[in-house]
Amino acid sequence: MSLKSLLIQLSTGLVALTLAATVSAQTAKPQVVLLATGGTIAGAGASAANSATYQAAKVPVDKLIAGVPELSAVAQVRGEQVFQIASESFTNEHLLTLGKRVAALAKQADVDGIVITHGTDTLEETAYFLTLTVRTDKPIVVVGSMRPSTALSADGTLNLLNAVTTAADKSSRGKGVLVVMNDEIHTGRDVSKSINIRTEAFKSPWGPLGMVVEGKTYWFRAPAKRHTTESEFDIEQIGALPQVDIVYGSGNASDTAYRAFAAKGAKAIVHAGTGNGSVSGQVVPALRELRAQGLQIVRSARVVGGGFVLRNAEQPDDQYDWVVAHDLNPQKARILTMVALAKGADSKTLQRIFMAY
CATH class of the missing domain: 3.40.50.1170 (L-asparaginase, N-terminal domain)
Structure with missing residues (x-):
């Protein structure tokens, strides 16, 4: 073998090794x-x-x-x-x-x-x-x-x-x-x-x-x-998400928005309440009525995070069959409620889910 042929082979081999090393580094x-x-x-x-x-x-x-x-x-x-x-x-x-x-x-x-x-x-x-x-x-x-x-x-x-x-x-x-x-x-x-x-x-x-x-x-x-x-939920088993809406609590609140969302097909309403998820006296009757019609009622709080809504505080949640969102803000409570309802959760299951997730 001539010196020239040997140099060509060595050069070709070196290029191949360099390429192999580059590919190996990339795949690593x-x-x-x-x-x-x-x-x-x-x-x-x-x-x-x-x-x-x-x-x-x-x-x-x-x-x-x-x-x-x-x-x-x-x-x-x-x-x-x-x-x-x-x-x-x-x-x-x-x-x-x-x-x-x-x-x-x-x-x-x-x-x-x-x-x-x-x-x-x-x-x-x-x-x-x-x-x-x-x-x-x-x-x-x-x-x-x-x-x-x-x-x-x-x-x-x-x-x-x-x-x-x-x-x-x-x-x-x-x-x-x-x-x-x-x-x-x-x-x-x-x-x-x-x-x-x-x-x-x-x-x-x-x-x-x-x-x-x-x-x-x-x-x-x-x-x-x-x-x-x-998680007990699986995206591959969710074909559609039910309508869940949020209503913001405030002074001088009325029941108009709650009833309007229910009339438009909401399956649950997240109440973004003041303080500890409080519900004004003029709104409580409407929420009890909507719950009796099958809508889930979730009490959350509009306040900045760092606390949580305590069950049976402010409102008798056990008596009204309402759910509390624990420390989730209203928008995240909406997400969890949709996912849970898509799997057929009732109010007791929904409350368990809020405490676990």
Whole structure:
């Protein structure tokens, strides 16, 4: 063999080894699927000074991924555009479509984690719905932003990197659906949007589960309520969600809204009461009447989290056959009530479910 032939063979072999090493390194990285639904994280403003005035749901998923090249160092990320809407326009049908897609992906061997980009207005509702209905121990992370990508000090890129970091981390498995915002990791069960302007908008009444700092997750507690693999609900068994509506309690309240929702087909009404889920005297007769007609009545509280509605306090729930939402806010109480009623829960079962989830 000539020296030239030998050099060619050695060169060819070296290229093959390099390619093999590259492929091996790539396949060794966690594989994360990014499901995009729109929202501010995909929004754009007229100028860099617009942080609160912008159009949501403008940037497609491929551009979201391309806009954060650091993702490639964390995981192999591929994207799907599920919806392209502002989250206040999410419907029950959107929840079901998204939930079924998440469940299908979670079953795939080539998926290690799932990240969902979402508008912040109803992000907490979607996160809780997935917490209840998707049976997997793989990390599911919901993420959004408070500023569009075009704004000065936009928060979406770091939020997205932190979300993928969390989804790719094996330590995130088994903790249920997570929400990653502003460097914090929250459980989808507890977290709520409590501020509508600043980047630290998402809070959990019992505190975050952990943090993401410079590409590493740090954990401080675990979820205490039932979720995902321990849930009695299954997205694959839910064909439709019943109508459940929320009525806001206040001074000088009347029964008009409660009766109107019932007339329009509501199967349950969540009362967002003052204080300890209080119900005004002029509303109690209507709620008792609607319960006698078969509607479930759920007492929740409109106050900021950090407490819970106590059963048989303020109202004789046992006597009226009403349900209390425990520490869930009205919007999350609506989600849980829908999921439970879709499985045929009666009032006693519904109360058990509120205490467990």
